[in-house]
Amino acid sequence: MRRAQCPTPCSRPLDPIAKPKRGNSPMNVLLLGSGGREHALAWKLAQSPDMGQFYALPGNPGISDFAEAIEGIALSAHDTLVRWCKDHAIELVIVGPEAPLVAGLVDRLAEAGIAAFGPTAAAARLEGSKLFTKELCRANGIPTAAFARFTKAEAAWAYVTAEGAPIVIKADGLMAGKGVVVAQTVEEAISAIDQVFAAGGQEVLIEEFMEGEEASLFCLVDGETVVPFGSAQDHKRAFDGDLGPNTGGMGAYSPAPVLTPELEKRAIDEIVIPTAKAMAAAGTPYRGVLYAGLMLTSTGPKLVEYNCRFGDPECQVLMPRYTGDLLETLNAVAHGRLSQVKVSWSDDAAITVVYASRGYPGAHQTGSEIKGIEAAAALPDVLVFQAGTKKNGARLLSNGGRVLNVTATGKTLKDARDRAYEAAGLIDWPDGFHRNDIGWRALR
Known part of the structure; x- marks a missing residue:
């Protein structure tokens, strides 16, 4: 033990x-x-x-x-x-x-x-059904994208043809962060609708396309008590320049500079607290971490979607910045004592670079050897978190799509990024790849 x-x-x-x-x-x-x-x-x-x-x-x-x-x-x-x-x-x-x-x-x-x-x-x-969350937002005046829901493909085709593109197509249910298509053309939207129903989906959600920058806000909730628990931005596309298919996340950084204290307060007051109160009033109080994906529009923050757990890879940049006792904090939430604990954060920035198997998020091979983690983690203020790995004797092998998270902190985001990429360069894994531009939005 x-x-x-x-x-x-x-x-x-x-x-x-x-x-x-x-x-x-x-x-x-x-x-x-x-x-x-x-x-x-x-x-x-x-x-x-x-x-x-x-x-x-x-x-x-x-x-x-x-x-x-x-x-x-x-x-x-x-x-x-x-x-x-x-x-x-x-x-x-x-x-x-x-x-x-x-x-x-x-x-x-x-x-x-x-x-x-x-x-x-x-x-x-709130995460398991996008349709449930959208209806909750509509009933409680929570700002989010306008939407429509369809159980028949033909009706959904007609809707997107009338609305035009860009437009957002979502499958209901858990999709590992990959159940969303931002269609740039009507043809692409119709194809996405067909894919939802072909995969056994019973209903499709169609949303207006929101202009703005995305950010992730994390809050601890134990019923109606809400405490902010950090912000981050991730990179969903597989390749540099935000190109390629959507993934579960190819990197992240924290805090999210675009989510200013004023915008964070608005998001909590207008989105998270009303959600917590609505869930409690319905007899289904929320207890845990509530991860709000936000679109920061010209009229203020709007909800993109909720997740009911820590993000991945966002968690990998939140934990190095948290200076409180995490066990005490999570235990307090579980027992309804959130108001009795103090959360505290380092002023440092953190960034994580995801090393993935070549071919991810599509077909990819596993079982190749990974070397150099010890050398990477020996650098100051660097951590290497493992995701899709397995051991074969003393050898560390790949065992998934996203395999490593090379994480670093620094006084500035540029400092953290430079350390993370220096560490990533020490990892010897020919079958892996990573993006080279994590953090570009905040650093441009």
Whole structure:
């Protein structure tokens, strides 16, 4: 059994963190997930003085530096997972990915008396159903793009033909960040509509195209209490210059300079707080992190969509900047005590560059060896978070589309970017690729 321990060279803290005097008994924690987001969470959680036994399911080689990996239990096997938690006296489950949240894992844990960080299935509809969120916005006057919904392809074709392009086509449900097409022509929109129904979709959402710059705002919510928890901007397109297909994210930086304090306050007051109040009034209070994707238009921030978990790769730039005790913070949210904790941030900027398998987000090979992580992470203020990796003896191999997150901090975003790309240049992985322009919007 593994207690939190000093990080390895490839995952060490950026700066020494003074640990507060222990006020609670050690807490046994289970972290669910296996990506770069969960590696970043594990790195930060392990710094808490209140961490007891720390487990990860299923984890990855980087997460194993901090938490004992649990194998043989699927995240969808709720009853088995609950029994395991009881057998190991787990006091807090932190759910990284969205699918278990939408599937009701938090509800099942609550029935068993086990606290969890993350929303119930009813509250997770904010991510699980784009249509649910759009209707909630319409009912509560929350600013978002005008929209229409269709269950028949023919009616959707007629609508986009009448409206013209650009126009946005969305599939309902979880699509791993890739269920959106910004169609530049009517023909492209019709093709996207056909793809939704061909893939088994029952309904398609069509939105007006919003002009502006996108930003991500994270808030902790425990019912009606809302506390801002950092901002970021990511890069969805696969290639430099924001070209190529949409991905789960090829890099990110924090904070987002475009989201000024004034705009952030408007977004919280006009979007996030009304959402929290509406969910509570409906008897489905939201508890967890609420990730608002925003479009900063000429008339103010508008909601693009909600996610009910930390972003990936945004989490990888939030965690190095957070100076509070993450375990204490997330535990407070899980127990409805958000108002009792203080969140605090470094003034430094952070940036992460995603190393992906060649061919991603399309067909790609896995199983190639990755070298040089230790050299990259030996640079000052650099971390390398692992996402799609696996071990074969002492060799580290690729095991997914997005594989590594090369992360750095600096007094300025340019400092952080320069360090991140210097570190990325030390990684020896011929089968991988990364964008070379992460952060260009903020630095132009």
